[in-house]
Amino acid sequence: MIGALVLTVPLSGCRGPSGGQASTSSSTSAAPTSGQGTYRVAATIRVGKGPGGVAVDSGTHTVYVGNLDPDSGDGTLSVIDGSTRTVTATVPLGKRSGPVAVDPGTHTVYVVNATDSTVSVIDGPSNKITATVPVAPGSKSVALDPGTHTVYVGASDPNDGHGSVAVIDGSSHAVTSTVPVGKFLGEVAVDPGTHVVYVTNSGDDTMSMIDGSTHAVTATMPVGQWPESVAVDPDTHVVYVATRDPESAPNDTQPPSRSGRVSVVDASTRTVTATVPIGKSPDGLAVDPGTHTVYVTKYANDTLAVIDGSTRGVTVTAPLVGASLGHGVAVDPATHTVYVTNFNDGTVSVIER
Structure with missing residues (x-):
């Protein structure tokens, strides 16, 4: 995610910051269009078994990939040189293991180990590895505030x-606080400018x-329904x-394949301002x-949907040629x-591109 950059309940009980009902005024953007456009698969790099989380150190252009061997459950971290596109x-x-975050200021990488309940x-x-931090059982997401060097594990x-x-x-590698949120936590993201942490609650259909x-x-x-990535x-x-x-x-044997959307949220007004149909x-x-x-x-269908943040529409759905799941x-914000x-x-x- 950013800084580099895994049961529904009715929404009537969700409340805003002052106890009032949060607003959901929104519009629906155009449906996705297919086509490769100017996007292309420039390289395919072999890493470990079961790669999941990925993060980029924008200062060194190093890519970090968390791998989960589906047979043994063992985790590894693949380190990729973004210039040579080789695993170093x-x-x-x-x-x-899987979810990954990186601090571009200290060049420190954080990886969640779900079974071990550690980071x-x-x-x-x-x-x-310089430290192993115990966290809660069921840990599944990690994000980082590069301004404060604070790590958030959902x-x-x-x-x-x-x-x-x-x-x-990030300095002491100690858990300083635990914040309760909603049911079936999805993922965590941080706005480094405002230092606000966003957490999706899949079971509550809330953030x-x-x-x-x-x-x-x-x-x-x-x-929106079953929010996950943010x-x-x-x-x-x-x-x-x-x-x-x-x-x-989702479940462990059959990936979900139903229609999805991307909700666009104005953080200042705390409202959903648009809903972008994204496909399966x-x-x-x-x-x-x-x-x-x-x-x-x-x-x-192993594709990458590209949304224009200005128009809030899908500009292209590019096939991930040769990919599976x-x-x-x-994203490397520099390149x-x-x-x-x-x-x-x-x-x-x-x-x-």
Whole structure:
């Protein structure tokens, strides 16, 4: 996601920051159009088995990919040189690793190990694990505020589905706070300009907003059915949330393939201002802040939907040629290169314009 950059309840009970009902005034943008346009798969890089999370260090143009071996459950981190497009290192991690975030200021990488309920802290220059931080069971998402070097780890309790966000001090690597949110937490994203943390609650069809200074939830608003992926444009402070029909809730044996949408949220007014039809199975979501372009992976047909942040319409749906189960996505904001992990192939697609 940004900074580089995995059951429904009626919405009538969702309330805004002052106890009032959050607004959902919105418009629906045009349906997606097919075609490759100017986007192309410039390279395909083989990484470990089951690549999922991906993040880019914009300072070094290094790409970090969290791999989860579907057979053994062992996790690794593939380190890719963005210039040569080669894997330069593979770092062994814990069990069921995947979600990745990187601090471009300190060149520190954070990877969630779901089975171990830990976060591995890796020094980017040496590719060495410098700390292992215990977090809550069911941890599944990680995001970072590069301005404060604070790490946010989202978890969904395996027993009751209640979500929480662990706040980790990037200097001490200690959990300093835990913030309760909604049910079946989806993902976490941070606006580095406002230090607001956005958390999707798939089970509640809502998004929680956390003040990064006080670590208190300041608002909870409806954003559409089964929200999961979330990303922020730090220049416009617009939040993008991938949603999908409730029948398409994921499971371990059959990926969801129902229609999805991207809700466009104005962070200042806390309203959904547009809904963009995206087609089947939206999954990963990333924003290029330089071009205000939004990228959405769709693994049912291995394509990448491209949304113009200004017009809020899908400009192209580009095929991920040779890919299988396109999943995570990240953008290098300096080069505008897009990286997509392909879970079944054990590869990363490099997308250029």
